[in-house]
Amino acid sequence: MATKSLDVFVIGAGVIGLSTAICALEAGFRVTIFAETFPGDKKSIKYTSCWAAANHVSVAATNELLHQLERETLPIFLSLLKEDPLVPVMIRPHKSYSQVYGAKEQEQADHLARCYTDLRVMDPSELPEGVAHGALFSTLCIDVPRYLPYLMDRFMTAGGHAFRVTLPSLSALLSEKNRPALEPFPPTSGPTQPSIFPAAVVNCTGIGALSMGDVMDTNLYPTRGEVLIIRAPWIRDGVALLYSDGHLTYTIPRQSGDVILGGTFQPNDWHPTSRPETVKLIKERGIAAQPELLPADKREAKNIDDLDVVEECVGLRPTRKGGLRIETSFLAVGDKTFPVVHNYGHGGAGYQSSWGSANAAVELLKSVV
Ligand SMILES: Cc1cc2nc3c(=O)[nH]c(=O)nc-3n(C[C@H](O)[C@H](O)[C@H](O)COP(=O)(O)OP(=O)(O)OC[C@H]3O[C@@H](n4cnc5c(N)ncnc54)[C@H](O)[C@@H]3O)c2cc1C
Incomplete structure (x- = not known):
């Protein structure tokens, strides 16, 4: 034609x-x-x-x-x-962790294994404390x-x-x-x-x-996503950790050396700017999931104020x-x-x-x- x-x-x-x-x-x-x-x-x-x-x-x-x-x-x-x-766009290792591993988490893990051909289920000895299941695969970071x-x-x-x-x-x-x-x-x-x-x-x-x-x-409705941009050019891996209370912490490194630290998934929430209590939660959960977000000399103290926050971000995912x-x-x-x-x-x-x-x-x- x-x-x-x-x-x-x-x-x-x-x-x-x-x-x-x-x-x-x-x-x-x-x-x-x-x-x-x-x-x-x-x-x-x-x-x-x-x-x-x-x-x-x-x-x-x-x-x-x-x-x-x-x-x-x-x-x-x-x-x-x-x-x-x-x-x-770059390809990076991604670690997908879960503190609970029920039928729903297993379905998602099986799904990921079908999507990413190099996915490997991690041995329990490789998992951070409190993590019930982990998978490692490569994927794209944009x-x-x-x-x-x-x-x-x-x-x-x-x-x-x-x-x-x-x-x-x-x-x-x-x-x-x-x-x-x-x-x-x-x-x-x-x-x-x-x-x-x-x-x-x-x-x-x-x-x-x-x-x-x-x-x-x-x-259509918004699913509000609040995330932080952290300056941490030394981070190579992306991590996602599903906490047992349902909170999902995730990090996505960018070519620029910035790292996205998320986040929230809030249906029908139109609030256009960050909320201080959410920022605090994202930081605390982020450091717990990936302590390397902090500069090497500040990791031991685990102080959320030592994160180099570039920007607090809020976007509305167009969910349908x-x-x-x-x-x-x-x-x-x-x-x-x-x-x-x-x-x-x-x-x-x-x-x-x-x-x-x-x-x-x-x-x-x-x-x-
Ligand atoms: C925190 C967060 C993390 C995310 N992470 C990921 C991820 O890891 N992977 C992934 O795949 N996706 C991710 N997403 C989702 C992704 O951002 C969205 O699915 C995508 O951006 C939607 O793009 P869009 O082009 O449909 O909408 P938009 O980017 O909103 O673009 C809409 C366009 O339409 C125009 N427009 C709308 N109404 C009008 C009008 N009346 N007149 C003229 N112009 C109009 C706007 O100006 C704009 O140009 C994330 C989103 C958020 C918020």
């Missing part, structure tokens, strides 16, 4: 919008991104991608679609790394503050265009009369106005799909009852009808399922235009 002359509008410039826009360009579409927030902007609670940790550790034991998309995404990241060593600009550059270099706009609805963008003002992004780039009628729209608005007119998906949405609907605006491919609701797995989701959305695009 010839897609060269067909315009596609992608709404959203998070990891899902950018990955989808790149795949659509590579499939031969002419692609324009429209978004309120872009990589490099001041961090915003409305832009989840800038707050992500982010690594590839599957949590999709019971969600077959997400599992498949995560599985497809992993080798794409690996081949990106092979082709371009400057891609801000340096988010570098990876998002990398995606944006890749999109622009491949001939994409972008506009900054806050949309009250998808139809506002498709209406000749009521379209809000569009600001080229970056300000000096691209045509002054995109063509008014695209062949299709791709909706990658994340948690924004809850309030976006024509979508208003009430199955029933799982992520990748499907097509049709939108009538005036006397025209536009196919809309939805690609949102990735919860805590948007990075690790990004390329699989992008390819699935582009397959839908090809089938509807």
Whole structure:
């Protein structure tokens, strides 16, 4: 099918919008991104991608679609790394620990063993005190503050265009009369106005799909994630420790030498800034799980104030009852009808399922235009 002359509008410039826009360009579409927030902007609670940790550790034991998309995404990241060593992604050992090991934990452990081919169950003699089960495997750590600009550059270099706009609805963008003002992004780039009628729209608005007119998906809700960025360039391994009270401590090292220390998973909690009691808990549990987060000369004292905290972060994972949405609907605006491919609701797995989701959305695009 010839897609060269067909315009596609992608709404959203998070990891899902950018990955989808790149795949659509590579499939031969002419692609324009429209978004309120872009990589490099001041961090915003409305832009989840800038707050992500982010690594590839599957949590999709019971969600077959997400599992498949995560599985497809992993080798794409690996081949990106092979082709371009400057891609801000690295492979690191990851230790997955659990203080309790019941049926649920076993299901997750079995799932991880299916996902990561080098996974090895650790011998009890290797486990830290109080840990009932541990597994060691290699996985990807994505340096988010570098990876998002990398995606944006890749999109622009491949001939994409972008506009900054806050949309009250998808139809506002498709209406000749009521379209809000569009600001080229970056300000000096691209045509002054995109063509008014695209062949299709791709909706990658994340948690924004809850309030976006024509979508208003009430199955969406935020899962609040509070994490800390710690300066600790000596850390090589990521660790996840599930405490017996349900708290999950996790660390994710970045290329930059920063380490993410998490965190919380708080459904329906919209609070946009950190809470002091949560920060304290994250620090205490973090030091207990991985004492090496502290500088070598300060480990013995185990004082949480000795952690070199760079930033306290809060992001809202776009979680969806029933799982992520990748499907097509049709939108009538005036006397025209536009196919809309939805690609949102990735919860805590948007990075690790990004390329699989992008390819699935582009397959839908090809089938509807
Ligand atoms: C603490 C934390 C840790 C995480 N760790 C991981 C991890 O380890 N691995 C992993 O895979 N994932 C992780 N995630 C999840 C991941 O960050 C999300 O799944 C992902 O960022 C969602 O991306 P998105 O593109 O769908 O949404 P967003 O990044 O929120 O992007 C939405 C885009 O749509 C635009 N938009 C929305 N509404 C409108 C509107 N009305 N008009 C114009 N533009 C609009 C926004 O401006 C933005 O550009 C984590 C998240 C958090 C918070």
